[in-house]
Amino acid sequence: MYKAIAWQLGLPVERNRASAYRAIHTEVCRPAIECRIHPVLVVDEAQHLRNDVLEDLRLLANYAMDSERRLCLLLVGLTELRRRLAGTSLPLFEPSAVQALYQATYGLPRKVNLVAHYALSAAALAKARQITAEHVHSALEEVQRSAPSSSCP
Numbered sequence: 243m244y245k246a247i248a249w250q251l252g253l254p255v256e257r258n259r260a261s262a263y264r265a266i267h268t269e270v271c272r273p274a275i276e277c278r279i280h281p282v283l284v285v286d287e288a289q290h291l292r293n294d295v296l297e298d299l300r301l302l303a304n305y306a307m308d309s310e311r312r313l314c315l316l317l318v319g320l321t322e323l324r325r326r327l328a329g330t331s332l333p334l335f336e337p338s339a340v341q342a343l344y345q346a347t348y349g350l351p352r353k354v355n356l357v358a359h360y361a362l363s364a365a366a367l368a369k370a371r372q373i374t375a376e377h378v379h380s381a382l383e384e385v386q387r388s389a390p391s392s393s394c395p
Contacts, residue, residue, distance in 0.1 A: 243295045247283065247302075259298075266302065270313045282314040289319035289326070296327075335361075335373045342375040346382045360384050 244262035245255050251269050256262040273279040285291070285299065296317075303315035317323060321334065335343070339361065347353035358373075360381030365373045 243291075243298050244302075263298075263302065270302075274313075280314055282316055284316045284318060286318045288317035289323040293326075332372055336375065338375040339373045339378050342378040346378060357381050357385055 244259055244266060247266055248255050248262050251266065253265050253269055256265055270281055273281060283299075283303070288296075291299075299315055299317075303313050317327075325332070325334070335358075343354060343357060343361070347357055357378060358381075361373050361377040364377040364380050364384075368377070370377065
């Protein structure tokens, strides 16, 4: 990862990880100190990164001089990335919750999004680690209560 970052910064690509790290650190700190510009490193598809690479990025972003961070790290990726960073490998929705969500919404994307949002809130209030079918059912009830009633003549 350090080689790719160094190459993107226009630095000579070092063979040694420690040398590459020092070169990147120097290049990142230079504009932060001289121009008060804080560089941002954006990593897309970050869910594909190995854990050791994520740790390298963390070290690079957490390096503080004078207690001031010099680099902002932005990881962009799928929900799987959030679970990895949070330290859990559990899927967010139990299989029964996925089935209940599909049955309640007929797979219509806007309805799935709405009911899933309420189910996530219900699970968060219950401090649950996973969304269950019960969360989906209570979410569906909440959505139906909050939906405007339409009475046609």
